[in-house]
Amino acid sequence: xxxxxxxxxxxxxxxxxxxxxxxxxxxxxxxxxxxxxxxxxxxxxxxxxxxxxxxxxxxxxxxxxxxxxxxxxxxxxxxxxxxxxxxxxxxxxxxxxxxxxxxxxxxxxxxxxxxxxxxxxxxxxxxxxxxxxxxxxxxxxxxxxxxxxxxxxxxxxxxxxxxxxxxxxxxxxxxxxxxxxxxxxxxxxxxxxxxxxxxxxxxxxxxxxxxxxxxxxxxxxxxxxxxxxxxxxxxxxx
Amino acid sequence: xxxxxxxxxxxxxxxxxxxxxxxxxxxxxxxxxxxxxxxxxxxxxxxxxxxxxxxxxxxxxxxxxxxxxxxxxxxxxxxxxxxxxxxxxxxxxxxxxxxxxxxxxxxxxxxxxxxxxxxxxxxxxxxxxxxxxxxxxxxxxxxxxxxxxxxxxxxxxxxxxxxxxxxxxxxxxxxxxxxxxxxxxxxxxxxxxxxxxxxxxxxxxxxxxxxxxxxxxxxxxxxxxxxxxxxxxxxxxx
Numbered sequence: 395x396x397x398x399x400x401x402x403x404x405x406x407x408x409x410x411x412x413x414x415x416x417x418x419x420x421x422x423x424x425x426x427x428x429x430x431x432x433x434x435x436x437x438x439x440x441x442x443x444x445x446x447x448x449x450x451x452x453x454x455x456x457x458x459x460x461x462x463x464x465x466x467x468x469x470x471x472x473x474x475x476x477x478x479x480x481x482x483x484x485x486x487x488x489x490x491x492x493x494x495x496x497x498x499x500x501x502x503x504x505x506x507x508x509x510x511x512x513x514x515x516x517x518x519x520x521x522x523x524x525x526x527x528x529x530x531x532x533x534x535x536x537x538x539x540x541x542x543x544x545x546x547x548x549x550x551x552x553x554x555x556x557x558x559x560x561x562x563x564x565x566x567x568x569x570x571x572x573x574x575x576x577x578x579x580x581x582x583x584x585x586x587x588x589x590x591x592x593x594x595x596x597x598x599x600x601x602x603x604x605x606x607x608x609x610x611x612x613x614x615x616x617x618x619x620x621x622x623x624x625x626x627x628x629x630x631x632x
Numbered sequence: 633x634x635x636x637x638x639x640x641x642x643x644x645x646x647x648x649x650x651x652x653x654x655x656x657x658x659x660x661x662x663x664x665x666x667x668x669x670x671x672x673x674x675x676x677x678x679x680x681x682x683x684x685x686x687x688x689x690x691x692x693x694x695x696x697x698x699x700x701x702x703x704x705x706x707x708x709x710x711x712x713x714x715x716x717x718x719x720x721x722x723x724x725x726x727x728x729x730x731x732x733x734x735x736x737x738x739x740x741x742x743x744x745x746x747x748x749x750x751x752x753x754x755x756x757x758x759x760x761x762x763x764x765x766x767x768x769x770x771x772x773x774x775x776x777x778x779x780x781x782x783x784x785x786x787x788x789x790x791x792x793x794x795x796x797x798x799x800x801x802x803x804x805x806x807x808x809x810x811x812x813x814x815x816x817x818x819x820x821x822x823x824x825x826x827x828x829x830x831x832x833x834x835x836x837x838x839x840x841x842x843x844x845x846x847x848x849x850x851x852x853x854x855x856x857x858x859x860x861x862x863x864x865x866x867x868x869x870x
Contacts, residue, residue: 408779417646432793432817434744436668467705506672508763516793516818525767531760555670555754579670579755 413622415456420496421449422489422535424464426482430527431514439579440504442466444551444592447614448500449474455618457498460487463573464503482506482532493539494545498625501536504553508532540570541629547625549617552576562597573598573624575605575617600623651860653694658734659687660741660773664720668765669752677817678742680704682789682830686738687712693856695736700726702741704791720744720770728839731777734784736863739774742791746770747772754779778808785863787855790814800835811836811862813843813855836862 423445425438442463449461450471459474462485470476478487493499508529540548541631550571552562555569555578562576575594593607605616661683663676680701685815687699687710697712700723708714716738717723720743731737746767760869788809793816800814831845832855843854 430674433742433791435677436672436674438671439673504671511762517791522747523769525769527765527767529763529765531762553671553755586670 411449413455414452414498414618417497417625418460418495419452419457419498419500420460420489420492421445421452421461421500422462422485422505423449424466424503426464426503426505427480428482428483428506428509428532429513430510431516431518433517436508436510436527437504438504438506440464440466440591443590443610444614445500445502446471447610448502448618451618452612455622462503473619482509482535486533486535488537488538489535493542493546494544496630498549498621499536499539499546500549500551500621501539502551503535504540505535506532507534534569536571537569540572544594545570547572547621547628549573549575549621553579555579557596558595562568562595566597568597572628573621596620651693652690652736652856655695655735656698656733657687657690657695657736657738658698658700658727658730658837659738660685660723660743661687662704662741664702664741664743665718665724666720666747666770667751668743668748669754669756669795671755673742674746674748674765676742676744678702679747679827681705681828681848682852683738684709685848686740686856689849689856695862698730698734700741702743715803720747720773724771724773724776727773727777731780731784732782735860736787737777738772738786738787738789739777740789741773743751743773744770745772749798772807774809775807778810779842783808784849785810785859785866787811787813787859789818793817796833797835804835804837810866811859834858 424442425440427437429435446468449459453459453471453473461474462477462479466481477488479488509532511528511530516616532554536550548571550565552565552574554561557581558576558578566574575596577592577594590610591607592610592613594605596603596605596614603620605613653766662680663678665673665675667673684706691697691709691711699712700715700717702717706863715726721741747770748769749766774788786809788803790803790812792799796814796816800812804812813834815830815832828846828848830848830851832843832851834841834843841858843851
């Protein structure tokens, strides 16, 4: 657990290993995919870069990192335990199987929140000019994590095209998160998605901080310093 | 244009450059993506590996190759002109812009055949337990290419989970193709999709050939030899 002086040492560059030393950190990353049939699927835009950057830096800070990832074209950072999944339900099960041991959970995955109600086992032949897909809501993974009796320090992400602060604060409170990192999406100049850069607005109960546009690795480092500080504060008051 | 003796030279390994020398070959590859909103989309399983392998080998055989590709994590082969697109409509427009100059068109792309009828410009908030997406059929790119008055030699692909030969022959005839390469999908042991290997059943009017499971590069070479032969035969009879 990080103490203030460990944080100071880290911030002044003496020891980046110590800040999350020995903590179990679980990170979800990438999109999920929901099959419509064996060929077609519904997915979300997500390169996984932010989650993989967080996993890499958390490992460098001394954490035992489990990365639960949907399909992306990235390799697991050295020393990180990678669990590959495809659907939201598979991601939920992989996360929940290890969550009791997690000190910190960071949900960066862009999970698909609806699945096809009746996925077809054979490829659907196109015929009609119009068609409809019936969808069924998926489980809300981060809300499930944050509602556990002994929940880990839970960090969510919010990608929004409008009302960023309002949605982020609502999600922080409604889902009982400890922290939320929000970013704009849908605009090339604003980072996110496939970009190597991003900027974040970070909110927690009683505080906020803006992390300016920079590389996702730099951003991961800045966010994990905030997480370590808040985790230490929360542990101290429990 | 390939003459029988050029084909013999190629098959006996003397000159792999000559078989498609100077021909303009247009190849579509990868999936397309149809946005539901700025974050969610519908797509198809396709790594693009077969199309990129065909582009690489066709270039090595002397063709001028244009590769029109949906989002994949592959780099363009050396000497190949790459046009990157996202939706089926964008792929259609990119292909049609250059099709008049094409001698051969090979459609390996797994285009999404339906798009959201009313894509949302802002991220949709999840609320109801059930939802529906209304879909509108997309243009059939390969049928459009094959119905042109001066159509190129047109090669289609068919990925099927059942009735492979029946569907492939139906598609060959119904869409006025010159050749179709069919493979099983939805089974890990049968190649296709993300695999580096595949096997193909190739059909044309009056003939067929089985290309056994091998690397996609080897398969590309074998298929392009068949294409060059049939292209030469067809040109000779016109």
